Structure formats: C-alpha cells, structure tokens
Amino acid sequence: MANYEFLTEIEKYGRENKIPILLDETLDYITNKLSEIKPHRILEIGTAIGFSAINFSKYLDEGGRIDTIEIESLRVEQALENIEKVGVQDKIRVLEGDALDILPYLNEKYDVVFIDASKGKYNEFFEHALRLVKVGGWIIADNVLYKGMVMSDYNKHKQRTAVNKLRTFIDSVMENERLESELLEIGDGLTVSHVIK
Numbered sequence: 626m627a628n629y630e631f632l633t634e635i636e637k638y639g640r641e642n643k644i645p646i647l648l649d650e651t652l653d654y655i656t657n658k659l660s661e662i663k664p665h666r667i668l669e670i671g672t673a674i675g676f677s678a679i680n681f682s683k684y685l686d687e688g689g690r691i692d693t694i695e696i697e698s699l700r701v702e703q704a705l706e707n708i709e710k711v712g713v714q715d716k717i718r719v720l721e722g723d724a725l726d727i728l729p730y731l732n733e734k735y736d737v738v739f740i741d742a743s744k745g746k747y748n749e750f751f752e753h754a755l756r757l758v759k760v761g762g763w764i765i766a767d768n769v770l771y772k773g774m775v776m777s778d779y780n781k782h783k784q785r786t787a788v789n790k791l792r793t794f795i796d797s798v799m800e801n802e803r804l805e806s807e808l809l810e811i812g813d814g815l816t817v818s819h820v821i822k
C-alpha cells in the first residue's frame with residue numbers, strides 16, 4: 626500500500642529548500658487531467674525530488690508506470706528515497722542523466738509526456754516528445770511563460786536566450802498540425818497539447 630501522506634513532507638522540504646517543484650494550481654490542473662486520462666505510461670523530463678512523479682502515480686491505471694529523467698545526482702538520490710518512503714517503486718523508474726542523452730534511447734510510446742526541465746532545451750525535448758507520445762496522448766509543458774518574461778516586450782535581461790527559445794517552443798506547439806494545443810496562464814504558464822494524429 627502506498628503511503629501518499631508522506632507527500633506533505635516532501636512538498637514542505639521542496640518549498641523550504643527552494644526546489645522548483647510544481648505549484649499547487651499547476652499540480653491541481655495536471656492531476657485533474659490525469660484523472661480523466663487514466664494513463665498507462667507517463668514520461669516526465671525533470672524529476673527533481675520526485676514530488677510531481679509521486680503525485681502523478683496516483684492516477685496511473687492498473688500496472689501503469691512513469692519514467693522520469695533527472696540530471697542532478699543528488700536529486701536522483703532524494704527522489705529515489707522519497708519514492709521508496711511512499712512505496713511506489715513499482716510505479717516509478719528514475720533515469721539519471723541529461724534527458725537529451727537519454728531520450729534518444731527510449732522507444733516505447735507514452736500516453737503523457739510532461740516537460741519540466743531546462744527551459745533552454747524545450748525545443749529539443751519537444752521533438753522527442755512528438756516521437757514518443759501516442760496518438761490520442763498528451764504533451765504538457767510547464768514554466769512556458771517564465772515569470773511573465775515570455776509575454777513581455779522587455780528583452781534585455783540575462784534570461785533572454787531562454788525566453789527567446791520558449792517563444793519558439795510555444796509557436797511550434799501552437800502551430801503543430803498533429804496537435805490541438807492550449808496555452809494556459811496557470812502557475813508559471815502551461816502548454817497542454819492533445820495529439821490528434
């Protein structure tokens with residue numbers, strides 16, 4: 626039996642230590658969606674300490690599994706510990722490394738691909754997501770409005786490269802003919818795409 630009560634402690638640790646785990650309203654939106662989709666396979670890019678993956682694991686169908694990728698070894702360690710404490714080791718597989726090195730080796734198809742890692746790499750993550758998602762599945766990306774900077778005219782800050790890449794990402798998502806997409810002002814901005822072909 627999974628002990629999901631431990632999530633409160635994981636969340637507290639994440640917020641107190643400024644680990645960028647999902648904001649409450651983003652988590653609510655995504656978990657509502659997952660409860661409708663009842664996914665069998667989820668791919669997450671950006672595990673951090675496992676907070677989102679553990680939350681998502683509640684909504685998997687029977688025998689379902691999450692693959693989640695994290696580049697920082699300390700976070701991988703913490704995620705594995707948290708996954709074990711909650712007791713969902715059979716539902717979540719953590720892959721350690723740069724997602725751009727790992728994604729080319731993944732070959733199965735996912736019902737949901739969730740992008741939540743380095744903003745400068747969203748365009749590359751998106752190409753892999755398009756390859757790895759099932760028709761009828763979903764691609765969700767968080768932080769696409771990057772603290773409002775993506776929609777602002779001011780472009781002289783040091784994050785401008787990431788901001789420009791996110792603008793390209795949003796355009797690619799919204800224009801892609803395989804997808805029906807929405808850009809939502811939830812949390813730090815979310816794109817939600819249904820894969821229709």
Ligand SMILES: C[S@@+](CC[C@H](N)C(=O)[O-])C[C@H]1O[C@@H](n2cnc3c(N)ncnc32)[C@H](O)[C@@H]1O
Pocket residue numbers: 645646647670671672673674675676677678694695696697700722723724725741742743746
């Ligand atoms: C926003 S946090 C993920 C939060 C997590 N999804 C949650 O809500 O609990 C982003 C994570 O992605 C990791 N990351 C950044 N670039 C990455 C990459 N290229 N490959 C894999 N992980 C990456 C960071 O180390 C960080 O832990």
